[in-house]
Amino acid sequence: MLRCPALFVGASASHQGKTTVTAAIARHHARLGRRVRVFKTGPDFLDPMILERACGSPVYSLHLSMVGLDACRALLAQAAREADLILIEGVMGLFDGTPSSADLAAAFNVPVLAVIGAHGMAQTFGAVAFGLARYRPDVPFYGVLANRVASARHAQMLSEAIPEGLRYCGHVSNTDNIALSERHLGLTQAQEIASLDARLDRAADAIAATALAELPPHVDFEDAMPEAPPRLLAGLxxxxxxxxxxxxxxxxxxxxxxxxxxxxxxxxxxxxxxxxxxxxxxxxxxxxxxxxxxxxxxxxxxxxxxxxxxxxxxxxxxxxxxxxxxxxxxxxxxxxxxxxxxxxxxxxxxxxxxxxxxxxxxxxxxxxxxxxxxxxxxxxxxxxxxxxxxxxxxxxxxxxxxxxxxxxxxxxxxxxxxxxxxxxxxxxxxxx
Incomplete structure (x- = not known):
């Protein structure tokens, strides 16, 4: 077995800030000199561009259907051999799709951080967090992060709404100027955002004030190697x-x-x-x-x-x-x-x-x-x-x-x- 700290960043739905939070965590730990490897669940080209800039390494896809269980296992094993931290960003809501982000997290026993955009809610935040944490007992749950929080009082209400037994990891303010711009296919490409590194550094600063400043638990990954493909394109x-x-x-x-x-x-x-x-x-x-x-x-x-x-x-x-x-x-x-x-x-x-x-x-x-x-x-x-x-x-x-x-x-x-x-x-x- 290979052991490495790992965290799966899921959410209650799309547009909750998963990519921003994942990139912030990656940049925070990379600034501390840690080797960070980040993966994206499912088919995506735009989020990985941002995540690569945050961690400094290529970002590969994990998906139980498109990539396949064995290939996912080999990719995670390779990362675990090299990295001090593995992050996996989910897709859509935690339980959306077949297979879902939750299916991937459960398959490799990676604890889930749920990102919830808290704008427009107060105590209901606790109910959403409880539902995400308890909906499927086979999905390991790490904690919940409140995103786009309006004020210190708002943050206090959110933290007080968390049921006993759930970890509240803190919050990110909607005034931190870290949100990433979008267009019709998703996020704007990393190469087109002139202020991206400054934005990522501000996001990392925000994460440094939360429980996510520390490494998550270690996860055991099976030591698997990918099968070498035949050299069908030799000389091409x-x-x-x-x-x-x-x-x-x-x-x-x-x-x-x-x-x-x-x-x-x-x-x-x-x-x-x-x-x-x-x-x-x-x-x-x-x-x-x-x-x-x-x-x-x-x-x-x-x-x-x-x-x-x-x-x-x-x-x-x-x-x-x-x-x-x-x-x-x-x-x-x-x-x-x-x-x-x-x-x-x-x-x-x-x-x-x-x-x-x-x-x-x-x-x-x-x-x-x-x-x-x-x-x-x-x-x-x-x-x-x-x-x-x-x-x-x-x-x-x-x-x-x-x-x-x-x-x-x-x-x-x-x-x-x-x-x-x-x-x-x-x-x-x-x-x-």
């Missing part, structure tokens, strides 16, 4: 678009490509950088092309290099925002239509309401490939699906996966370690 050079427009990338996906023998060549479409001429394959990840559509439309070097890559019959994988970039046009929220690359036939339209959010899986010739979808755009295309994903738990129809020559495109964000052989097929442009 993969160009990856990476900038503010294309940034939705799981660190575990990049690790897998390297472990399978690929060489990675990053480039920036926003900086009008070309796809490296010697790239065998191209990956266009999701992100925010709609926020940079005018720039992408005018960056001629990148456009020409991608078209040349496709003309040479080299493999392309485009996910969500990357797929929108390959279409004929993208219409933004203001109704402005921007010319995209014209590699794929079709037009995308941004909208203010969510188009789809779900865990997904796609059954390939190599077995199931897991992932998720989350987008605010719709697609009008004559292309017919090569494969169709399904909802991970209900089996309902999910996203289409298109094959156009050696271009593979889909709204689904795949978690490649769930099926290395399928991932290799995506980059080799072979049977999927």
């Amino acid at each position: 050079r993969i160009a990856i678009a990476r900038d503010a427009a294309f940034s939705f990338i799981y660190p575990a996906n990049i690790d897998l490509l390297k472990a399978m023998g690929a060489t990675i060549a990053p480039f920036s479409p926003l900086a009008d950088e070309p796809v490296p001429a010697d790239a065998d394959a191209l990956y266009l990840p999701g992100g925010y092309p709609e926020l940079h559509a005018a720039t992408l439309a005018s960056n001629a070097r990148t456009r020409a290099s991608i078209r040349e890559h496709v003309a040479r019959d080299r493999a392309v994988l485009a996910e969500c925002g990357g797929m929108l970039y390959l279409l004929d046009t993208l219409t933004d929220l203001e109704g402005t239509r921007h010319a995209m690359l014209g590699v794929l036939p079709g037009n995308a339209f941004m909208q203010r309401r969510l188009a789809r959010l779900a865990m997904q899986r796609i059954d390939t010739a190599h077995g199931a490939l897991t992932g998720h979808t989350f987008h605010y755009s719709t697609l009008d295309t004559p292309m017919q699906p090569h494969l169709n994903a399904t909802h991970a738990t209900t089996g309902a129809a999910g996203e289409a996966l298109y094959r156009h020559g050696r271009v593979t495109a889909t709204y689904m964000h795949a978690y490649w370690p769930s099926n290395p052989a399928a991932a290799a097929a995506l980059f080799r442009g072979t049977t999927l």
Whole structure:
């Protein structure tokens, strides 16, 4: 067994401040010289950017379905071998989803800190805390933190409302100027927040005044090692678009490509950088092309290099925002239509309401490939699906996966370690 202090940061619902609190705890202990490893429950690209800045290390996803129990165990074991503290941020409310944050905490016996946004409540705070702590006896419970507290008197009322036997870990004020800004897909990207480090330091200062200033209990983690993937991409050079427009990338996906023998060549479409001429394959990840559509439309070097890559019959994988970039046009929220690359036939339209959010899986010739979808755009295309994903738990129809020559495109964000052989097929442009 491997022993390491660990804490699971859950909440009563979304928008309670889980990411801010998790980042604050991470930054506080990192400032004390401790090695902190942070994980995010479920599919997320934006929260991990903030958490990575707070702790100084890449943030990996844990999810009993998408990542898998054994892979989660191996990731936690690796962290326990290296770290002085492990933090896991939950998703949505503690018991929401199948599997839920509570299921993950129970699976690895990691004690839960419940963050409750206390604005607009007083004694009811105690009832919510009691319910979270007692709803499932198999979920280890550490304590509760009040967030967005209005005043010292408000904090006193909240602490007095906690039933006997529950740990009150303190509060964070709504006047501390630490809240993180959001946009339509979630938090603003870390690289776009000029004052992020100052904000994280203020958050750490606030946590230093709570019981969370001390290390949480030690947790026993099974000493597990990940299975080495086959070197199915040996000798392959993969160009990856990476900038503010294309940034939705799981660190575990990049690790897998390297472990399978690929060489990675990053480039920036926003900086009008070309796809490296010697790239065998191209990956266009999701992100925010709609926020940079005018720039992408005018960056001629990148456009020409991608078209040349496709003309040479080299493999392309485009996910969500990357797929929108390959279409004929993208219409933004203001109704402005921007010319995209014209590699794929079709037009995308941004909208203010969510188009789809779900865990997904796609059954390939190599077995199931897991992932998720989350987008605010719709697609009008004559292309017919090569494969169709399904909802991970209900089996309902999910996203289409298109094959156009050696271009593979889909709204689904795949978690490649769930099926290395399928991932290799995506980059080799072979049977999927």
